[in-house]
Structures are given as structure tokens and as C-alpha cells.
Amino acid sequence: MSNKKFNVNIDPDMIKRNLRKIIWGFVIIIVAFSSIHTVGPEEEGVVIQMGKYNRTVPPGLNFTWPFGIERMHKIPVQRQLKQEFGFRTGTAGQHSSYVKEGYVGESTMLTGDLNLTDVEWVVQYRISDSYKYLFKVRNADKTLRDMSEAAMRKIVGDRTVNEVLTVGRQEIASSVEQLLQELCNEYENGIRIDQVVLQDVNPPDPVKPSFNAVNEAQQERETLINQAEADYNRIIPRARGEALETIELAEAYALNRVNRAKGEAERFISLYEAYIKAPEVTKQRIYLETMEKILPKLENKVIVDEKGNNVLPLLNLDKKGGSEK
Known part of the structure; x- marks a missing residue:
């Protein structure tokens, strides 16, 4: 057997050129990922340059300065968002499931007549101003949750337990919606409240x-x-x-x-x-008319004189026409 040696000649210039291409390739990929942004149809992009607000871009393909010089926050301004209180949706669908454990503290409230009640509700809202949503309030979602809970406790605390459980539910939801929108306007958090829905109200x-x-x-x-x-x-x-x-x-x-x-x-x-x-004539007529009415009603009639010596049966006086009795 013979030993063979292979001599490989490596060109340093070629290695440098290939390494330079690889580096540029990585740079181009990093630039593309950090500067090209796709904003969805329900969103708008808020561009921050060196930590300061710069501009707001519409949906579609947008570009920013790479390497963290500009950063973009995508805000879903056209999408309806919601926050749940007293429960959480486990799985949504045709047969949704909900989780109650661990969230009782959010929904247990004291009514105006010092009774406890368990109120579960949902706040549906939209982001109407992305600039205010990002910069006017720190953590706008958490602030909205705190305001919602405070508003619900205030409105429920002004009513009796019967109103909360029965006839006053719709009025409570409307009052909370109005109060919550007033708070959002006062805080300038860029949020518009669409609806407050009382999901379920029960006693503890x-x-x-x-x-x-x-x-x-x-x-x-x-x-x-x-x-x-x-x-x-x-x-x-x-x-x-x-x-x-x-x-x-x-x-x-x-x-x-x-x-x-x-x-x-x-x-x-x-x-x-x-x-x-004519007194005598009138008396005689009255007497005769009276006797005419009385005698037909008597069955047997006997006529006597004043002294009662002679008795004369009065016959046929009870008959009319001589044949009827």
C-alpha cells in the first residue's frame, strides 16, 4: 500500500468574499424583519421613533427605520374588544365553557340595603384613538378594568338587592355604561364603550x-x-x-x-x-158599588131583616147570567 497526500489550496480572498456575502445576507434579513410591517385591515400602526410618537400608518404594507430606531405598535381600532368580570371564557364556540373559580372577588358586591350579591358582567369596547390609548394612560386595559369594577360597585351600591336581582338589571347596565364612558372621556384613554351586559346576577x-x-x-x-x-x-x-x-x-x-x-x-x-x-146620592152609589164588589166573593148568602125574624136565602146571587157559579 502506498500513502497518498492530498494538498488542498484554500484561497483566503475567496473566504473573505463568501464571509462578507453571508454577513450582508444576515444584515439584509435583519433589516427586512425590523423595517417591513404588515398592518391588518382592522388595525392601524403607531410608529415610535427613538421612544417618541412619530406617526400613525394605515392598514397595509408599511416601512420603518430598522435596528430599533423606529418601532411599531399595531392597535386593533376596528375590532370590538371585551373584558369579563366574575368569570372567564374557557373555550368559545357552539358549546362555550366558563371558568368561575378564582374570580369571585370581582363579582361579589354590597347593595344599598347591605345585602351581598354576585354580579357577572361583560364590557364591550373599541379603541377610538390609538394615540391616547398608548400615551395618555399607562396600561389602558388594566385601567379600564379598574374603572369598570369601580363603576359597577358604585351603581349596585345605590340600589336594593331586589332591584339588582330582578327589575333593575337593564337600568343598572345602562347606568354603568354611561358612567364608564364619562370616566374614559375624563381619563382620555382613547376608548369608546359599546355596551355593558349583565351576564348573570345571583345571590351568594x-x-x-x-x-x-x-x-x-x-x-x-x-x-x-x-x-x-x-x-x-x-x-x-x-x-x-x-x-x-x-x-x-x-x-x-x-x-x-x-x-x-x-x-x-x-x-x-x-x-x-x-x-x-149630593151627599145622599153619593153615599148610596158608594154603598152599592162596594156591595157589588163584595157579594160575588161570598159563596153562600143569607139575607135577613134587621130584627132577624125572617130568613130568606138569597139564591143565584153568586151566579153570572144564571148558569155560572
Whole structure:
């Protein structure tokens, strides 16, 4: 076997040229990554030059000075953002799941009548001014969370527990939204509040059975009130109709009696006037008319004289026309 030696001639100039190309390649890549920025359609870019605000760029492909001379913050100004209080969304989708553990301190509040309640809510907002959002307030999202919690505690603290749990929920949400927007304007944090939604309002777990019993009693009371109003609407109009009918019948009866009394009075007056003119004739006529009314009502008639010596049966006086009895 023979030993062979291979001589490799390395050109130092070529190594320098290749190394120079590699370095320039790295420099170009670093420059490209640090100076070329793509701003999404729902965003705008805020460019900071040497730690100071420089400009705001629209969506699309934008360029900045490389090597940290200029930095860009992408702010989602067209996207609706939200903050959750008292819970967190675990997985969002068709069957969303929520996490309650660890966030009870955010939602437990004291009402105006010194009762505890558990209020879960969501604040939906947008960034309306990216410059104010970045530079007017330090950590605007954390500040907004603190303001939201303070506003909700203030509004809930001015109301009773029944208002918070039942009829006052929408009014509470509207009041918190208005107060929170006023705070955002005062702080100039560049945030616009779209909506405050009360997700769920419940009494704390230790007293929940008592509150449920109270709610059931209130519902039963409302049911009884509705039933009573229905009975009232059914019975009272009928009673009023019957009362009106009775009054009308009484008025008709009174009018009939008055008219009859007036007629009898006029008849008596006319009879009295006739009696004044001819007393004997009038007495005889009255006697005969009275006997004419009385005798047909008697079944057996016996006529006697004044001394009772002669008895004469009066026959056929109870018959009309000689055939009817």
C-alpha cells in the first residue's frame, strides 16, 4: 500500500468574499424583519421613533427605520374588544365553557340595603384613538378594568338587592355604561364603550336557598294579585250591571206608585166634590158599588131583616147570567 497526500489550496480572498456575502445576507434579513410591517385591515400602526410618537400608518404594507430606531405598535381600532368580570371564557364556540373559580372577588358586591350579591358582567369596547390609548394612560386595559369594577360597585351600591336581582338589571347596565364612558372621556384613554351586559346576577351561594324562597313567594304573590284582578274585572262589572238594573226597577216601581197615588188622589178628590154636591146620592152609589164588589166573593148568602125574624136565602146571587157559579 502506498500513502497518498492530498494538498488542498484554500484561497483566503475567496473566504473573505463568501464571509462578507453571508454577513450582508444576515444584515439584509435583519433589516427586512425590523423595517417591513404588515398592518391588518382592522388595525392601524403607531410608529415610535427613538421612544417618541412619530406617526400613525394605515392598514397595509408599511416601512420603518430598522435596528430599533423606529418601532411599531399595531392597535386593533376596528375590532370590538371585551373584558369579563366574575368569570372567564374557557373555550368559545357552539358549546362555550366558563371558568368561575378564582374570580369571585370581582363579582361579589354590597347593595344599598347591605345585602351581598354576585354580579357577572361583560364590557364591550373599541379603541377610538390609538394615540391616547398608548400615551395618555399607562396600561389602558388594566385601567379600564379598574374603572369598570369601580363603576359597577358604585351603581349596585345605590340600589336594593331586589332591584339588582330582578327589575333593575337593564337600568343598572345602562347606568354603568354611561358612567364608564364619562370616566374614559375624563381619563382620555382613547376608548369608546359599546355596551355593558349583565351576564348573570345571583345571590351568594350560602344564601341562595333563602333568596329562591323569597322569589317564589313574590311570584306566588304576583299570581294571586293577577287572579284577584281577574276576579275583580269579572265580578265588579256584573255587580254594577245588576245594581244599575235594580236601581232602574226601583225607579220604575216608584214612578208607578207615585202615578197610582196621584190617580187615586185625583179620584178621591173628584168623589169628594161629588159628595159635597149630593151627599145622599153619593153615599148610596158608594154603598152599592162596594156591595157589588163584595157579594160575588161570598159563596153562600143569607139575607135577613134587621130584627132577624125572617130568613130568606138569597139564591143565584153568586151566579153570572144564571148558569155560572
